[in-house]
Amino acid sequence: MFCPRCGTANPDAGKYCVTCGNSLEAGQVAQAVTGAGVPVAPGQPRGSGQLAFANPPTNGKAIASLICGVFAFMLPASIAAIILGHISLSEIRKSAGRIGGAGIATAGLILGYIGVAILPFILIVAAIAIPNLLRARMAANEASAVGSLRVIATAAQTYSTEFQNGFPSNLDVLSDDPGGSISCNHASLLDAALVASRQKSGYVFTYTPKFPDNAVASAVSPGAEAPGCTSGGAIGFEITADPVQRNTTGARNFFTDQSGVIRYSNDGTATADSAPIR
Secondary structure, three states: OEOOOOOOEOOOOOOEOOOOOOEHHHHHHHHHHHOOOOOOOOOOOOOOOOOOOOOOOEOHHHHHHHHHHHOOOOHHHHHHHHHHHHHHHHHHHHOOOOOEOHHHHHHHHHHHHHHHHHHHHHHHHHHHHHHHHHHHHHHHHHHHHHHHHHHHHHHHHHHHHHHOOOEEOOHHHHOOOOOOOOOOOOOOOOOHHHHHHOEEOOEEEEEEEEOHHHOOOOOOOHHHHOOOOOOOEEOEEEEEEEEOOEOOOEOOEEEEEOOOOOEEEOOOOOOOOOEEOO
């Protein structure tokens, strides 16, 4: 039989190794439990007291630790990589060579600890970047709202000039005609999507016509009635733009009228008395 310590061949009836004096009875017990004894492989440190196992299976927890470590930028994954890595390394050590994967488990552990270490920096960057992104988004929405107010006001002025019917009594007359014709009923001066939804870039637009003597509606002018106009005109108008969700889609409210001056308010709906944008 072979000595489990130094690998020297000894008589089967021997009790001690002829080379190192190690007790062969312990080796006989190990052989009875695990099968035939395996000599120490070339290059294996002598005196290790362990039997060699060819191609031991990889510990499943070690593989799971490595997979979690790949996603260590997420806190739950990094913690799982650390826990599974420690458990798998403990099981591998206790297996006395019957289970492999120590390198995989170590890699998962390293990635998990790296993820935990860089997490505070990620949180700091997020705490700085998210408010800045929100402010940038609101600024872009506000700029878009001001631009849309100018477009609507310009369309109303163009309507008044082209159809000699005063200003439009509602936004619908500024949209397209499904049949393709252009008239004071469908002037084709505004984007149909804006007219239909009254919303754009996080703002809601409200168009309010002004009629003489506080009338509900105005009669069609003779110059507009001749070509078939049925939509009454207005002597003036007001347009407001209000954020859908204050301090999220926008922080300021805007206003304009036939004067073309854009005004704003930080405290609620803007009016003709609000400060103008400079």
